[in-house]
Amino acid sequence: MAEPTPSAPERLRPPERMWRRRVASFGHAGRGVWSALRSEVHLRFHALATVVVIGLGFYCHITRLEWALVAISVASVWAAELMNTAIEALTDLASPAYHLLAGKAKDVAAGAVLLAALGAVVVGALVFGPYFFNV
Numbered sequence: 001m002a003e004p005t006p007s008a009p010e011r012l013r014p015p016e017r018m019w020r021r022r023v024a025s026f027g028h029a030g031r032g033v034w035s036a037l038r039s040e041v042h043l044r045f046h047a048l049a050t051v052v053v054i055g056l057g058f059y060c061h062i063t064r065l066e067w068a069l070v071a072i073s074v075a076s077v078w079a080a081e082l083m084n085t086a087i088e089a090l091t092d093l094a095s096p097a098y099h100l101l102a103g104k105a106k107d108v109a110a111g112a113v114l115l116a117a118l119g120a121v122v123v124g125a126l127v128f129g130p131y132f133f134n135v
């Protein structure tokens, strides 16, 4: 959620207070990931896939550039799935009853996950394929 613009006295707070708030923000984000992991089967699948891909990376001794591509792909899928989970929750809150726009919001959010996952599959095939097949 976007933070409200701080009032004048708040802007003058001592730096340690600001640091505490930044650290708290990380805590909120971590709690969000943990809560989504507990409720979403898809995310647990992504967690397993992430562990497998990292293991494969070490096994194949992939290059730094390949690690970068794998990291971007894995992070994209996680980010898309977390956004999808957030949109699903907000949609259920705003429109528990059937509504065309609620359905559209969920379908579009799911589409984002699908595209990120397809991209990750392509990157995975291009990075790991040559280590296992003579291509």
Ligand SMILES: Nc1ncnc2c1ncn2[C@@H]1O[C@H](COP(=O)(O)OP(=O)(O)OP(=O)(O)O)[C@@H](O)[C@H]1O
Binding pocket: 040, 042, 088, 095, 096, 097, 098, 099, 100, 102, 103, 104, 106, 107, 110
């Ligand atoms: N309130 C609603 N109004 C209209 N259509 C909806 C609504 N809720 C869900 N749908 C339709 O049902 C589909 C499945 O929705 P659901 O909330 O079950 O998500 P899901 O695909 O099962 O996601 P997940 O498995 O990650 O929870 C949506 O993509 C949408 O097309």
